Amino acid sequence: MLDKKYTKGIVVPNNYKTISTNIIKAPLPNKIVLSLQQQYTNNQAIPCVKIGEKVLTGQIIATPQDSIGTPVHSSISGTVTAINNQVIPHKSGLKIKSITIESDGKDNWIEKSNYVDNFLNKDKLELINCIKNAAIVGLGGAGFPTHAKLENIKNCKTIIINGSECEPGIMCDDALMQNYAKEILGGIEILLHITGAKNVIIAIEDDKKKSFEILSKYNNNDVVKIKKIPTKYTSGSEKILIKHLLGTEIQSGKFPVNFGILCQNIATTKAIFDAITIKKPLISRIITVTGSSIDNPTNYEVRIGSSFSHIINLSKPNTDNYDVRMGGMMMGIDIKDTKIAICKTTNCIFVNKAKQKPIAKECIRCGQCNQSCPINLLPQQLYWYAKSENIDKAINYKLLDCIECNCCTYVCPSDIELVDYFTFAKSLYRKQTKEQKQADIARERFEYREYRLERNKLERAEMLAKKRKELKQKMINDKEQKDKILSAMNRVKTKNAVK
Amino acid sequence: MLLNNKLNTSQIMFQVICALSLGIAANYYYFGWGIIFQIILAIITSIIVESIFLSIRKLPIKSTITDFSGILTAILLAVSIPSIAPWWIIVLGTSFAIIFGKHIYGGLGHNPFNPAMLGYAFLLISYPLQMTTWANVFLDIGQSFDLIFNAKSFNAISGATLLDDIKTKLSLGKFVNEIYTTSDSQIWINIGFLLGGIYLLIRKIIYFHIPLAFLLGLSLTSLILSLIDSDLYMPFYFHLTTGATMLGAFFIATDPVSSSTTPIGRLIYGFCIGVLVIIIRVFGGYPDGIAFAVLLMNITVPLIDYYTKPKIFGDKN
Ligand code: SF4
Ligand code: SF4
Numbered sequence: 001m002l003d004k005k006y007t008k009g010i011v012v013p014n015n016y017k018t019i020s021t022n023i024i025k026a027p028l029p030n031k032i033v034l035s036l037q038q039q040y041t042n043n044q045a046i047p048c049v050k051i052g053e054k055v056l057t058g059q060i061i062a063t064p065q066d067s068i069g070t071p072v073h074s075s076i077s078g079t080v081t082a083i084n085n086q087v088i089p090h091k092s093g094l095k096i097k098s099i100t101i102e103s104d105g106k107d108n109w110i111e112k113s114n115y116v117d118n119f120l121n122k123d124k125l126e127l128i129n130c131i132k133n134a135a136i137v138g139l140g141g142a143g144f145p146t147h148a149k150l151e152n153i154k155n156c157k158t159i160i161i162n163g164s165e166c167e168p169g170i171m172c173d174d175a176l177m178q179n180y181a182k183e184i185l186g187g188i189e190i191l192l193h194i195t196g197a198k199n200v201i202i203a204i205e206d207d208k209k210k211s212f213e214i215l216s217k218y219n220n221n222d223v224v225k226i227k228k229i230p231t232k233y234t235s236g237s238e239k240i241l242i243k244h245l246l247g248t249e250i251q252s253g254k255f256p257v258n259f260g261i262l263c264q265n266i267a268t269t270k271a272i273f274d275a276i277t278i279k280k281p282l283i284s285r286i287i288t289v290t291g292s293s294i295d296n297p298t299n300y301e302v303r304i305g306s307s308f309s310h311i312i313n314l315s316k317p318n319t320d321n322y323d324v325r326m327g328g329m330m331m332g333i334d335i336k337d338t339k340i341a342i343c344k345t346t347n348c349i350f351v352n353k354a355k356q357k358p359i360a361k362e363c364i365r366c367g368q369c370n371q372s373c374p375i376n377l378l379p380q381q382l383y384w385y386a387k388s389e390n391i392d393k394a395i396n397y398k399l400l401d402c403i404e405c406n407c408c409t410y411v412c413p414s415d416i417e418l419v420d421y422f423t424f425a426k427s428l429y430r431k432q433t434k435e436q437k438q439a440d441i442a443r444e445r446f447e448y449r450e451y452r453l454e455r456n457k458l459e460r461a462e463m464l465a466k467k468r469k470e471l472k473q474k475m476i477n478d479k480e481q482k483d484k485i486l487s488a489m490n491r492v493k494t495k496n497a498v499k
Numbered sequence: 500m501l502l503n504n505k506l507n508t509s510q511i512m513f514q515v516i517c518a519l520s521l522g523i524a525a526n527y528y529y530f531g532w533g534i535i536f537q538i539i540l541a542i543i544t545s546i547i548v549e550s551i552f553l554s555i556r557k558l559p560i561k562s563t564i565t566d567f568s569g570i571l572t573a574i575l576l577a578v579s580i581p582s583i584a585p586w587w588i589i590v591l592g593t594s595f596a597i598i599f600g601k602h603i604y605g606g607l608g609h610n611p612f613n614p615a616m617l618g619y620a621f622l623l624i625s626y627p628l629q630m631t632t633w634a635n636v637f638l639d640i641g642q643s644f645d646l647i648f649n650a651k652s653f654n655a656i657s658g659a660t661l662l663d664d665i666k667t668k669l670s671l672g673k674f675v676n677e678i679y680t681t682s683d684s685q686i687w688i689n690i691g692f693l694l695g696g697i698y699l700l701i702r703k704i705i706y707f708h709i710p711l712a713f714l715l716g717l718s719l720t721s722l723i724l725s726l727i728d729s730d731l732y733m734p735f736y737f738h739l740t741t742g743a744t745m746l747g748a749f750f751i752a753t754d755p756v757s758s759s760t761t762p763i764g765r766l767i768y769g770f771c772i773g774v775l776v777i778i779i780r781v782f783g784g785y786p787d788g789i790a791f792a793v794l795l796m797n798i799t800v801p802l803i804d805y806y807t808k809p810k811i812f813g814d815k816n
Binding site for chain 1: 505506507508510511562566568606607608609706755756758760761762765804808809810811812813
């Protein structure tokens with residue numbers, strides 16, 4: 001089936017219940033929080049509403065500062081109640097300026113435009129502009145603004161539509177393909193028109209037979225091919241997918257666009273279709289809620305900016321003591337505070353029974369990690385150098401090429417959180433070289449780690465102190481007991497002696 | 500890689516210990532109780548020494564002992580030495596291996612040398628007589644006990660190993676076809692370890708690179724030598740089935756901590772050990788060369804690792 005076999009990566013067992021591919025519309029949230037951070041730029045969008053102002057669903061509430069950014073739309077109708085810094089779902093735990101809107105429960109829309117189906121007669125730039133105004137970003141994970149991708153690509157030969165979730169448990173793209181096949185194929189037509197590409201490949205994991213069938217049924221364009229890829233972790237990641245499908249290896253530092261390849265996620269394709277045909281901005285997305293604490297995993301269509309707890313409560317976790325993770329179990333991030341808001345790239349929420357993480361042991365250099373690394377790095381060596389903060393050596397071992405896919409952490413028999421070390425080492429490197437781009441995030445990450453380590457230390461110290469105190473108390477009690485017995489015995493003795 | 504059966508470090512070590520049991524059983528079948536006593540002594544010593552060191556270093560004792568790595572080291576050493584060596588040999592050797600092979604460097608994962616082989620080399624250099632006197636016949640529990648604990652010696656039941664014997668005869672000017680003998684015990688013990696090794700390969704606990712390259716290096720070198728002069732050098736199948744060949748290939752050279760960690764590096768590492776083993780067996784002063792070959796190659800590991808970094812994704816050169 002595949003032109004070039006690529007054998008790295010790992011097969012992650014799928015322990016999650018298969019779920020129905022229905023998409024349930026989640027009830028409106030009472031409140032949404034929309035972050036103004038613009039992916040891939042240092043600029044934040046500038047609010048164009050004031051506190052107390054009434055807004056409609058789909059209304060633009062902030063405008064971008066530069067050409068790469070996108071506007072921000074309100075995803076409900078209601079009143080702006082705050083414009084302040086809020087925690088975003090990100091590894092760093094950063095706070096970003098955000099707009100909070102309380103719902104009026106009515107979901108009044110801005111004026112909707114009529115259905116446009118003659119998009120093929122339209123100018124390409126106009127279409128790209130439409131996509132930009134609908135604030136469409138890559139919904140697969142990275143969240144790169146789609147219009148910027150489309151503007152940058154020259155001589156586009158191949159479009160790859162990524163329909164693989166790549167991590168077990170996530171079902172939202174599968175659901176989308178089964179329910180919106182026509183829209184997805186329509187979106188592909190738009191992309192073909194904009195880029196003038198000669199080829200489209202839709203990549204679907206080989207265990208999603210139904211999606212494959214449905215898409216094949218509706219597909220009547222010879223240029224569009226639907227291909228199966230192995231259900232293996234990291235085969236869905238962009239560069240590895242390209243290697244799978246086209247045999248092209250893209251060096252580090254290069255992007256698919258440099259090779260005339262455009263990658264789009266399947267959900268993005270549908271969003272493009274909506275943006276062009278009904279001028280609907282991207283204000284909702286499909287999210288899978290699953291995990292060991294969820295009896296009935298479900299796909300919800302959720303308004304962007306709803307809180308995690310709003311969505312989790314819909315699924316009624318079977319325990320109160322659970323851990324929440326956004327994205328997959330491999331690449332995702334832990335969410336400590338479920339009051340924070342989901343963002344456009346939240347494709348899945350895992351609600352798992354709270355579990356203690358195993359204690360890391362020493363690395364025994366067993367080599368499991370480098371066998372699984374899709375990039376062919378040597379995680380054990382990177383770990384060694386990252387741990388000793390020998391950043392130059394780590395860079396020499398290609399630290400910067402690590403895609404933080406977590407394969408190595410997953411297979412490590414010593415339970416070492418390898419990726420944490422790599423993230424840390426990378427941020428150290430950035431700090432050293434004062435790389436301005438992303439320097440802020442890197443620093444914050446670093447500080448956050450330091451903070452975390454410090455906090456762990458404190459917690460541990462506290463625990464120890466408590467234990468010690470208890471022990472002492474116990475000893476004192478025991479001693480008192482003993483003393484009492486002793487004195488009692490003595491008394492008896494003296495009594496006897498007196499007698 | 501299928502990972503439904505992810506093992507943790509303790510389980511890996513435990514599996515290795517289990518895999519050793521076939522070779523140990525073969526040894527027991529031919530030479531009796533000696534090996535059992537040696538293993539028990541080694542395990543007890545390793546636990547005691549390790550606990551002392553851990554408490555000095557103020558580290559958790561239980562979790563380190565239960566990672567089984569110290570016990571594995573002890574067992575490897577116990578199966579490498581003569582099964583009738585006096586008790587203090589294994590006690591000394593194990594202590595040396597645990598202290599100077601492991602804890603001096605900071606414990607599991609930090610040791611540049613294979614601890615069991617470091618202990619073995621120490622014993623061989625310091626006590627060559629005790630380390631080269633092997634049992635020739637099956638010894639029951641009482642006899643083994645007397646030999647090990649009461650230092651009684653029975654000349655009739657002990658002697659040099661086959662490798663040693665052949666070497667001496669060759670150096671006296673005899674030809675290979677005059678003296679060529681095989682020994683059932685040697686062959687079956689090697690088969691036992693081979694089977695254990697194959698089990699580890701199937702369970703993906705070790706990778707094929709090192710054992711394969713090791714056996715290849717060993718066979719090729721001995722083949723070339725016997726092609727040069729088949730009267731002076733033993734054939735390669737003799738070397739494959741004698742001494743600690745299979746134990747070395749699957750259990751000793753594959754110690755992950757002290758061996759090379761890149762796929763190509765492992766091939767080089769294993770191959771060189773194989774070559775060195777034959778060189779030491781044939782030209783060196785010691786009957787079996789696995790310990791010294793492994794230790795020598797341990798030194799080169801950082802270099803090998805550095806120059807055999809795999810080609811990373813997208814890297815054309
Ligand atoms: S998998 Fe873990 S223990 Fe094994 S080499 Fe890699 S980091 Fe070390
Ligand atoms: S996280 Fe980095 S080092 Fe680990 S497997 Fe993925 S790419 Fe390789």
